[in-house]
Every structure is written in C-alpha cells, then in structure tokens.
Amino acid sequence: MKIxxxxxxxxxxxTKIAFANDNTEFNxxxxxxxxxxxxxxxxxxxxxxxxxxxxxxNVTVIHVGAPDSEATIRKALAIGADDAVRIDAEAPDAFxxxxxxxxxxxxxxxxxxxxGKETINYNGSMTGGMISELLDLPFVSLASKLxxxxxxxxxxxxxDGGSAIxxxxxxxxxxxxxxxxxxxxxxxxxxxxxxxxxxxVVPVSNPSTLTSIASYTLSEGRKAVKLIDPSNMDELVNxxxxxxxxx
Amino acid sequence: MAVLVYTEGSNGKIRKNxxxxxNYAAHIANQLGTTVTAVIEAGHDAAYAELGRAGAKxxxxxxxxxxxxxxxxxxxxxxxxVAEAENADVIIFSHDLxxxxxxxxxxxxxxxxxxxxxxxxxxxxxxxxxxxxxAFSGKATAVYNILSAKKIITLLPNSFPIQxxxxxxxxxxxxxxxxxxxxxxxxxxxxxxxxxxxxxxEADLVVSAGxxxxxxxxxxxxxxxxxxxxxxxxxxxxxxDIGWRPHHEHVGQTGVAIRPNLYIAIGISGAxxxxxxxxxxxxxxxxxxxxxxxxxxxxxxxxVGNAFEIVPRLNEALKKFKAAQH
Ligand SMILES: Cc1cc2nc3c(=O)[nH]c(=O)nc-3n(C[C@H](O)[C@H](O)[C@H](O)COP(=O)(O)OP(=O)(O)OC[C@H]3O[C@@H](n4cnc5c(N)ncnc54)[C@H](O)[C@@H]3O)c2cc1C
Ligand SMILES: Nc1ncnc2c1ncn2[C@@H]1O[C@H](COP(=O)(O)O)[C@@H](O)[C@H]1O
Numbered sequence: 001m002k003i004x005x006x007x008x009x010x011x012x013x014x015t016k017i018a019f020a021n022d023n024t025e026f027n028x029x030x031x032x033x034x035x036x037x038x039x040x041x042x043x044x045x046x047x048x049x050x051x052x053x054x055x056x057x058n059v060t061v062i063h064v065g066a067p068d069s070e071a072t073i074r075k076a077l078a079i080g081a082d083d084a085v086r087i088d089a090e091a092p093d094a095f096x097x098x099x100x101x102x103x104x105x106x107x108x109x110x111x112x113x114x115x116g117k118e119t120i121n122y123n124g125s126m127t128g129g130m131i132s133e134l135l136d137l138p139f140v141s142l143a144s145k146l147x148x149x150x151x152x153x154x155x156x157x158x159x160d161g162g163s164a165i166x167x168x169x170x171x172x173x174x175x176x177x178x179x180x181x182x183x184x185x186x187x188x189x190x191x192x193x194x195x196x197x198x199x200x201v202v203p204v205s206n207p208s209t210l211t212s213i214a215s216y217t218l219s220e221g222r223k224a225v226k227l228i229d230p231s232n233m234d235e236l237v238n239x240x241x242x243x244x245x246x247x
Numbered sequence: 248m249a250v251l252v253y254t255e256g257s258n259g260k261i262r263k264n265x266x267x268x269x270n271y272a273a274h275i276a277n278q279l280g281t282t283v284t285a286v287i288e289a290g291h292d293a294a295y296a297e298l299g300r301a302g303a304k305x306x307x308x309x310x311x312x313x314x315x316x317x318x319x320x321x322x323x324x325x326x327x328x329v330a331e332a333e334n335a336d337v338i339i340f341s342h343d344l345x346x347x348x349x350x351x352x353x354x355x356x357x358x359x360x361x362x363x364x365x366x367x368x369x370x371x372x373x374x375x376x377x378x379x380x381x382a383f384s385g386k387a388t389a390v391y392n393i394l395s396a397k398k399i400i401t402l403l404p405n406s407f408p409i410q411x412x413x414x415x416x417x418x419x420x421x422x423x424x425x426x427x428x429x430x431x432x433x434x435x436x437x438x439x440x441x442x443x444x445x446x447x448x449e450a451d452l453v454v455s456a457g458x459x460x461x462x463x464x465x466x467x468x469x470x471x472x473x474x475x476x477x478x479x480x481x482x483x484x485x486x487x488d489i490g491w492r493p494h495h496e497h498v499g500q501t502g503v504a505i506r507p508n509l510y511i512a513i514g515i516s517g518a519x520x521x522x523x524x525x526x527x528x529x530x531x532x533x534x535x536x537x538x539x540x541x542x543x544x545x546x547x548x549x550x551v552g553n554a555f556e557i558v559p560r561l562n563e564a565l566k567k568f569k570a571a572q573h
Contacts, residue, residue, distance in 0.1 A: 129351025
C-alpha cells in the first residue's frame with residue numbers, strides 16, 4: 001500500500017504572532033514551526049499504523065513550502081515516514097497547494113492520500129477536497145477512524161448531529177482528525193535514520209494564483225475582565241442582559 | 248449574474264447557518280447590483296419562504312438521489328451546473344460540515360479563488376474583491392484579495408445576527424444532470440445523537456466545564472445551568488479524553504471551534520489550545536477558584552470562587568431573571 005501524507009508547516013499554537021512589511025507578511029523571525037498537529041498526530045501516525053499492520057507498503061510525506069521547512073519534513077521522517085517530497089514554493093493558498101500535490105500524485109500510484117482536518121494557521125479545511133476533485137478521486141472529510149481491508153477503506157466521519165460509517169474502494173483522499181491515532185514521539189533511531197532518508201525537491205509546475213493576502217491584523221485582546229462579587233450573581237445576570245446583551 | 252448561496256434545511260426549517268449565508272449573499276448582491284439565488288435540496292417545501300425573507304429572490308430546488316452520497320462530488324458537479332445556468336460568479340456557503348466537503352471540490356472544479364471562514368462583508372471596488380477571514384486560530388485576521396473571475400466565500404457561523412424581512416422568492420426546480428457522476432462511497436451506518444440538546448456548533452449560548460469539576464458525577468449543576476439558559480454544553484479536552492463527557496463536546500484547537508454569543512467557562516484554566524477554539528465568542532464569563540487562572544485575561548466577566556457554590560447561585564439568579572421576564 002502506497003500512502004501519501006500531506007504535511008503543512010505551521011507556527012506552534014503557543015507562539016506569539018507578529019507581522020512585517022506594513023502588516024502584509026507573517027513575520028517568521030523567532031517563530032517555532034511545527035508539523036500541523038492534525039497532519040502529524042492523525043494522518044501520519046495512522047498511515048504508519050496501516051503500513052505496519054500490513055507489514056508492507058510505503059509512506060511518503062509531501063509538503064509544499066520553502067527550504068526553511070526542512071526541519072518539519074525531517075521530523076516526519078523521524079516519526080517514521082519512508083521518504084519525503086518538498087515542492088519548492090511558498091504557497092499563497094490551499095488551491096496552490098492542492099494543485100501542486102495533485103500534479104505530483106498523478107505521476108505516482110498512491111492508494112491513499114491523507115491530509116489533516118485543517119491547518120492551525122489558516123483553518124480552511126479545503127486542501128483535501130481540492131486534491132480529490134483535481135484527481136477525480138472520492139473524498140471523505142473529517143474522518144475520525146480509518147481502516148483498510150484489502151482494497152476497501154472504512155471510515156467514520158463527522159456528519160450533522162453525529163457520525164457516519166462509510167466505505168470506499170481505494171484510491172481515495174481522506175482528511176483526518178482526532179480519534180484516528182495517538183501522537184508518536186520520534187526516538188533516537190528514528191531521528192538518526194531521518195537524516196539519510198530521501199527528501200526529493202520538486203520544482204513548482206504551472207502554479208495558479210487565485211487569491212493573495214493583502215494584509216493582516218492582530219486580533220484585539222479583550223478589555224480588562226470585570227470581576228463580579230461571587231455572592232452577587234444577580235449582578236452578573238444583569239450585566240449579561242443589559243450590558244453584554246447576550247441573554 | 249446572480250449571487251448563488253448553498254443552503255440546507257432540517258426539521259422543516261432552514262438551518263440558522265444557511266440563513267446567515269443568505270443574508271450575507273444578499274449584502275454582496277446589493278453591492279454588485281444583482282440578486283440572490285438560493286440552492287437547496289428538494290424536500291423542505293414548508294421552509295422555502297424563509298429563504299425569501301432572508302433575502303433570496305429565487306430558490307432553486309435540487310432533486311437527485313446521487314446528492315445524498317457521502318462524497319460531495321455530485322454536489323460540486325450540480326452546483327457548477329447551476330452556477331453556469333444562473334451566470335453566477337460569486338458563490339456563498341456557511342463554513343460548516345457540508346461546506347468543508349463541497350466548497351473545496353467546487354472551487355477546484357471552477358478554478359474559483361476561495362476564502363474559507365470569512366468574518367466580514369467583502370470590500371468590492373472595481374475589479375478588486377477582498378474579504379477578511381480569521382487566521383492563526385483567532386489570534387489574527389487576514390484580508391484576502393480574490394483574483395479569479397469565479398469567487399467562493401464560506402462564512403464563519405455566527406458572524407452576523409440574522410435579519411429576516413418581508414421579501415419573497417420565486418421557487419423553481421433546478422435542471423441538473425448527474426448522469427456522468429458515479430457514487431463511489433457507501434454509507435454503512437449513521438450514528439445520530441439525541442436532538443434534545445442544542446447542537447454545539449450552532450449554539451448561541453454555551454456552558455462549558457473543565458477539570459475544576461473534579462468528576463463526571465458533578466456535571467448536574469453544569470447541565471442545570473445550561474437548561475435554564477437554553478444553552479449547549481461543552482468541555483475542555485482532558486474531560487473528553489478521560490471520558491467524563493462525550494468527544495463531540497470537546498472544544499479547542501483539537502476539538503470543535505465555536506463562537507457563540509455567550510461562553511461560560513467553569514473550572515477551566517484557559518490554556519492557549521482551549522482558547523483557540525473559543526476566543527471568537529462574543530462574551531466570555533469565567534468562573535474559577537484561582538484568581539491567577541490565565542482564562543481571566545481572556546474573559547469579559549470573571550467570578551473568582553468555588554464553582555460548586557457559584558454555579559447553583561448563578562442558576563437561581565437566572566431562573567429569577569427568566570421568571571421576571573414573563
Ligand atoms: C497540542 C495540544 C492541543 C490541545 N488541544 C486542546 C483543546 O482542543 N481543548 C482543550 O480544552 N485543551 C487542549 N489541550 C490541553 C490544554 O493545554 C489544557 O491542558 C487543558 O485545556 C486544561 O483543561 P482544564 O482547564 O479543564 O484543566 P486544568 O488546566 O487542570 O484547569 C482546571 C481549572 O479548574 C480550576 N478549579 C479547580 N477547582 C475549582 C473549583 N472548585 N471551582 C472553580 N474552579 C476550580 C483550577 O483553578 C484550574 O484553573 C491541548 C494541549 C496540547 C498540548
Ligand atoms: N503547504 C502544504 N503542504 C502540504 N500539505 C498541506 C499544505 N497546506 C495544507 N496542507 C494539507 O491540507 C490540510 C488542510 O489544510 P487547509 O486547507 O489549509 O486547512 C492540512 O492539514 C495538510 O494536510
């Protein structure tokens with residue numbers, strides 16, 4: 001089984017966010033980058049588990065990004081991916097990413113293409129669906145479970161008011177979320193092995209630019225908290241009604 | 248040239264998120280000097296008038312068995328056909344589960360630039376079309392220019408209050424042809440939760456609790472408060488992980504992201520990963536025994552004290568308030 005896992009490189013949640021060039025660019029200086037959590041904990045780890053259960057197969061990670069994302073890619077290799085592909089471009093949006101990944105995947109025969117539920121920096125939840133349309137493959141969004149038996153994948157996915165169990169013949173695209181696997185910490189052997197695992201850099205091909213970011217604005221913090229006397233909950237109710245106007 | 252909007256009905260009504268999307272589309276249609284066409288799966292006859300009141304001039308109903316498939320492929324083909332027939336360049340969704348499956352497929356099919364999770368009305372000036380969306384899990388927003396001729400926007404739920412007027416819409420069946428679509432995904436089983444409680448992503452009011460509650464047996468006071476308010480219940484991640492509450496109640500970076508009008512956090516410390524899923528809430532109330540709890544820095548109202556005393560007291564005060572209103 002050949003599995004492709006799409007990994008994004010994102011600022012750690014706890015990082016302080018800042019912008020440069022008149023708020024037109026994200027300021028990378030001093031920012032700790034990590035593999036997007038959904039891609040690492042769920043998509044990548046589940047891919048490795050599926051391969052291990054079969055005792056055969058190959059897990060490739062793919063990332064569309066600049067050379068400075070190499071540490072993120074090496075971490076995915078240290079966790080256990082067999083090889084990696086980096087498409088050499090700073091992506092402006094999900095379509096750019098999807099188009100590049102689809103173009104690469106067309107040259108290979110992957111049985112499964114996994115993405116995370118969403119990136120924690122742009123929170124779009126769009127890339128997986130776009131890849132599926134570009135490759136004319138089925139797409140299962142927001143899966144919390146994924147099993148493969150022979151040629152058939154079984155998934156549990158979020159639907160309105162609950163979840164559904166669905167089945168689909170390979171190949172397909174799945175976006176992965178909590179429930180699918182547990183995070184793995186790379187061990188020393190994995191980290192050593194990652195240094196020599198193949199990382200192929202592919203030039204970008206015919207990119208489309210459908211959107212561009214004009215500017216960023218930091219969210220305003222909330223005003224200082226109003227502390228309410230714990231013995232006077234009538235006051236809180238009054239404030240919620242007449243000041244906040246939420247009840 | 249209409250503005251197209253994807254809508255859904257449930258239980259004989261139009262979903263709240265869908266009405267928000269129609270309002271939003273109507274605002275854009277006004278800016279562009281055109282009208283709104285709402286698209287909905289056939290079978291919600293009693294509810295179509297609501298789409299007119301929200302601002303749609305036309306309602307196109309879609310009927311085809313293939314649309315029920317878990318794969319949104321059929322929807323993307325159908326919507327592309329409708330967009331062409333209606334000569335629509337701008338297509339609106341609510342940023343909900345359906346949109347996360349259909350919108351990316353449609354965007355790729357139409358090569359439409361998409362802004363996913365918009366929080367403001369677009370700014371349109373000549374050929375420039377820009378939309379603001381949240382970024383970095385609520386820590387910032389970004390303004391995107393959509394450069395392509397076709398444009399898709401998914402609107403973050405609860406960004407605007409719903410406005411219903413007295414407009415009405417013409418209702419017609421859409422002509423779509425899905426003969427070339429083959430459904431490749433089979434539904435084996437649906438697990439639906441009881442509908443007695445308010446669905447978390449759509450809730451206006453949310454009561455949430457964390458490890459400060461000490462154990463699942465203590466959730467009674469949380470549920471009572473939620474019932475009095477008509478609120479949905481939520482929890483922090485460790486609560487779902489240890490099985491005190493079901494996973495679908497887990498809010499935060501790894502769980503559900505919500506932005507209700509009111510979020511009441513009880514015995515939750517306010518870790519950054521928790522805030523990432525709730526910091527879009529309009530008003531935040533924090534009840535915590537530790538005055539140094541980080542959550543107070545992100546709250547509008549704070550009560551320092553023991554939840555086991557404060558929550559029942561707040562519940563009584565609310566009941567009194569509700570009784571006085573009637
Ligand atoms: C990568 C990553 C992702 C994560 N994703 C999420 C996520 O999506 N959602 C999430 O919630 N967390 C997430 N977490 C975990 C997060 O960091 C915190 O550990 C978690 O939110 C803490 O839960 P809590 O506030 O319920 O518990 P605690 O941090 O233990 O806080 C309990 C609070 O209760 C208060 N308290 C105790 N007794 C009382 C009392 N009697 N009355 C009133 N208050 C009392 C305490 O003062 C304390 O502030 C994530 C962590 C990581 C590393
Ligand atoms: N630059 C990228 N390179 C590779 N995969 C990506 C990239 N950006 C996003 N993805 C994948 O697409 C998923 C959804 O991203 P998004 O549509 O931005 O929310 C992520 O969880 C990743 O799996």
